[in-house]
Amino acid sequence: MRVPEKTIRRAALMICGLGCVAFLTGADWRQFRGNDVSGVAQDASIPSSFSSDENVAWKIELPGRGLSGPIVVGDRVYVTASSGFRQDRLHVLCFDRKSGDKLFERQFLATGRTMCHPKMCVATPTPASDGKRIFAFYSSNDVACLDLDGTLLWYRGLTHDYPNASNSLGMASSPIVIDDTLIVQVENDAESFAVGLDVETGKSRWKKERPKRANWTSPTFFTDKESGKSLALLQSSAGVEAVEPKTGERAWNFGDGASTIPSSVVSGGSILIPSNGLTVLRPGTGAEPDQIWNDNRLSPGTASPLVVDGKVYVVNRAGVLQAADVTTGSLLWRLRLKGPFSSTPVAAGTKLVFFNEKGTAQIVDASGEEGEIIGEGDLGETILATPAVSGSDLFVRSDKHLWKISE
Amino acid sequence: MNRMRIQAALAPGGVAAILFAAILFTVILFTVIFVTAGASHAAETENLISQIKAVGAEGNGNEAAAVAVAGLSAGGVDSLPEILAGFKGASPLAANYLRSAAETIADRQLADGAKLPASRLEQLVKDGKQDPRARRLAYELLLRVDKSAEERLIPGMLLDSSPEFRRDAVQRLLDQANDKRLSEKQVVAVYRSALSGATDEDQVKTISKALKSLGEEVNLVEHFGFLTAWKIVGPFDNTDFVGFNKTYPPEAEIDLSAKLEGQKGEVAWGEISTEDEFGIVDIAKSVAPHKGAVMYLTSEFDAKAAGDVQFRFGTPNAWKLWLNGKLLFGRDEYHRGMAIDQYSVSAKLKAGENVILLKLCQNEQEDDWAQRYQIQLRVCDSSGIAVRPVAALAAKSDPRVASSGGKE
Structure with a gap:
């Protein structure tokens, strides 16, 4: 059968059009540090300079504070917030990506403890999405699952169920979705555990005890290239435990200890763990992963490390950005930034974006032999949350506003 | 016969009757359907x-x-x-x-x-x-x-059972107190009124500071319902955190005359009290800065009537709480901060004497920020309004007590 030329032309145009739309709108950024928890949007292109009145597409006032970053699902941006004297009012907000119009807001009352260190707040964990649902998690250990239009699908109160699961300084771990399972770490001094929740029902597929020590790190995952099988990586002061997402069964364990604030990052076949500085593992065929290298000079402060094009970037407590070769660990260059930092950096291509706590972004060009600050953006408000990058847009959450930065 | 009936019915009066019956039937039908x-x-x-x-x-x-x-x-x-x-x-x-x-x-x-x-x-x-x-x-x-609902409803919410409504009502009074046209006497009255509904720490502190600057006395211990006088015994051993789950004698029986085997020798019940404005009982300062230790504190609460209450307290130490011999809750966390109403434990008081027992554990950390050994405990209703023991009620002339409807 011969397909008419006209039809082929139309199909080609449609494919090109869809491609352009996808490029213009950008890919989803569905959880803390994006879909693959790397913090990298390879094909994104964002402005090199901006300020509170330059390259701001829109700016929306939020009903409460949050250290939670925004996420992007299709043409919508979702963010959480907490408000009230006791911070027991939990908000989930959804905005139109293009216009910034609020599409819905849902509020819940915390069922767990809401006490936090003044710098933190109950809306500290970044929400997650599987593309069909939004999972909003809070320091009170409440989990609200909504469909993309804001209808509540299920609700769990993990402190309601396990009353000693809390931290008087606040909890910060952001959940992730793997294999239809929401992986949530609820780790503290008193009742410490991780759960895998069925995304459909919110019921626990598994729950396992974890080290009884306060832990603010977020889970990540490692996917074996050959089998395509993913393992959830749970970090704590004890190290990193790799578990099967659907069962919670341990696949392997790294027991040399790890930080309880910055989280591990996975790049290619390597896992970079904030442990004794920075430790790089490569899961192989054996029961335990091989340690590739370790360097105690590469010690991240609060922000998690970032890997782009074979280089790892670490901001230490003094605000110095260090770049090292992922394969060998050799230090490539250093660059002093204006800190302090709570937000984890993200990358749009080879542009690295570092927001300090005062609300100033420093854009570092990492394409050359040395890193270079090529632009700054001062939003003039406290920023402790990790931004989201999608297409030509940077979504940033300050203490009072949600911003869309775009040319 | 039928034709006659039809003819009769079709007479002018009959038509009206049929019409009326039809309307009645329809109304009844629709009413039934709607109902x-x-x-x-x-x-x-x-x-x-x-x-x-x-x-x-x-x-x-x-x-x-x-x-x-x-x-x-x-x-x-x-x-x-x-x-x-x-x-x-x-x-x-x-x-x-x-x-x-x-x-x-x-x-x-x-x-x-x-x-x-x-x-x-x-x-x-x-x-x-x-x-x-x-x-x-x-x-x-x-x-x-x-x-306009705010203007209409909130002023009447000062003693409401919802803390959020009370907070709004108190805020309106705080705004009112800033009115420069008011005399000092009127300002004091507005602040006193605001205090009667305030249970949030920030608002109470604002009111208390303002009243004191106007030469007024404010008793925050009474206002919040802090317990300031306790019997205390210890230390018992908590090195390597062994004490939290270990049952020492006071957990089995509270005998205030007993001599007990403590961490460093024989120990006996003594007294501890506080004059702190916010009812903070400081073991490290008032007794000793014990490390790796367990101390027990007990107090009696004479309740006017049986009822539900909350024990709200703050401590940077691990703790367990019993009421009348029943363990209510415990938490094994050290030095993650301390705040008023940090913890809230629901309980049921019986009428008359109720025995409260607290186990307070200190760890062995040497950091400067890990030396506090303190407790600040109050009894209140589920909305945060103080529930006072009989003795305090007898001595109290606070108008809010009289109007708090059984909170005492």
């Missing part, structure tokens, strides 16, 4: 609310609750009052499902340019028998269509 439909709708709403209220721990009932939320959310605005009334007796989890349905309906209604049932919402806000969470939600929905 039946209304009753069926109400029953359906009630059924959906019941499904949501059945949601439990571990996600049990989540699937049914999701179906019910979808059902309720698709309903009309008329079901809003029923949904709000459904908060009564709902668990914190179920209340969040109900809230979500109510918000969805209200959002849709307003987006369609339609109205919310303002008078029914206001009725619900004023109805003290309704759940405080539902009343607050009703108020916030009402504000979306009637901004």
Whole structure:
């Protein structure tokens, strides 16, 4: 059968059009540090300079504070917030990506403890999405699952169920979705555990005890290239435990200890763990992963490390950005930034974006032999949350506003 | 015969009678249909609310609750009052499902340019028998269509059972106190009134500071209901955290005359009290800066009547709390901060003497920030208003005590 030329032309145009739309709108950024928890949007292109009145597409006032970053699902941006004297009012907000119009807001009352260190707040964990649902998690250990239009699908109160699961300084771990399972770490001094929740029902597929020590790190995952099988990586002061997402069964364990604030990052076949500085593992065929290298000079402060094009970037407590070769660990260059930092950096291509706590972004060009600050953006408000990058847009959450930065 | 009847009926009077009968029949028919439909709708709403209220721990009932939320959310605005009334007796989890349905309906209604049932919402806000969470939600929905509701409703909420309403009412008075036209006497009266409803630390501190600057005395210990006098015994061993789960003699029996084997030799019950404005009992300063230690504190609370209360307290140390020999809760966390109302434990007091026992554990950390060995405990109702022991009530002339309706 011969397909008419006209039809082929139309199909080609449609494919090109869809491609352009996808490029213009950008890919989803569905959880803390994006879909693959790397913090990298390879094909994104964002402005090199901006300020509170330059390259701001829109700016929306939020009903409460949050250290939670925004996420992007299709043409919508979702963010959480907490408000009230006791911070027991939990908000989930959804905005139109293009216009910034609020599409819905849902509020819940915390069922767990809401006490936090003044710098933190109950809306500290970044929400997650599987593309069909939004999972909003809070320091009170409440989990609200909504469909993309804001209808509540299920609700769990993990402190309601396990009353000693809390931290008087606040909890910060952001959940992730793997294999239809929401992986949530609820780790503290008193009742410490991780759960895998069925995304459909919110019921626990598994729950396992974890080290009884306060832990603010977020889970990540490692996917074996050959089998395509993913393992959830749970970090704590004890190290990193790799578990099967659907069962919670341990696949392997790294027991040399790890930080309880910055989280591990996975790049290619390597896992970079904030442990004794920075430790790089490569899961192989054996029961335990091989340690590739370790360097105690590469010690991240609060922000998690970032890997782009074979280089790892670490901001230490003094605000110095260090770049090292992922394969060998050799230090490539250093660059002093204006800190302090709570937000984890993200990358749009080879542009690295570092927001300090005062609300100033420093854009570092990492394409050359040395890193270079090529632009700054001062939003003039406290920023402790990790931004989201999608297409030509940077979504940033300050203490009072949600911003869309775009040319 | 039939023809005669028909003819008679067709006579002018007969036509009217038929017409009347037809209208009556129609009215009855429609009334029956509407009443039946209304009753069926109400029953359906009630059924959906019941499904949501059945949601439990571990996600049990989540699937049914999701179906019910979808059902309720698709309903009309008329079901809003029923949904709000459904908060009564709902668990914190179920209340969040109900809230979500109510918000969805209200959002849709307003987006369609339609109205919310303002008078029914206001009725619900004023109805003290309704759940405080539902009343607050009703108020916030009402504000979306009637901004004047705040002016109308909040001033009367100073002693409300909802802490959020009280907070708003107190804030209005704080704003009022800034009115430069008021005399000093009037300002004091406004602050005194504000204090009667205030239970949030920030507002109480603001009021207390203002009153003191005007030469007024403020007793925050009484206001919050802090317990300031305790019997104390210890230290017992808590090196390597062994003490938290170990049962020392005071847990088995409180004998204030007993000599007990402690961490460093024999120990006996003594006394500890505080004059701290916020009722902080400081073991490290008043007794000794014990490390790796367990101390027990006990106090009696003479309740006028049996009833539900909350023990609210703050401590940077690990703790266990008993009431009348029954363990209420314990928490094994050290030096993660201390704040007023940091913990809240529900309990049931009996009328008369109630024995409170506290186990307070200190770890062995040497950091400067890990040396505090303190407790600040108060007894209050579920909304944070102090519940005072009989002795304090007898001595008290605070007008709020008289008007707090059984809180004592």
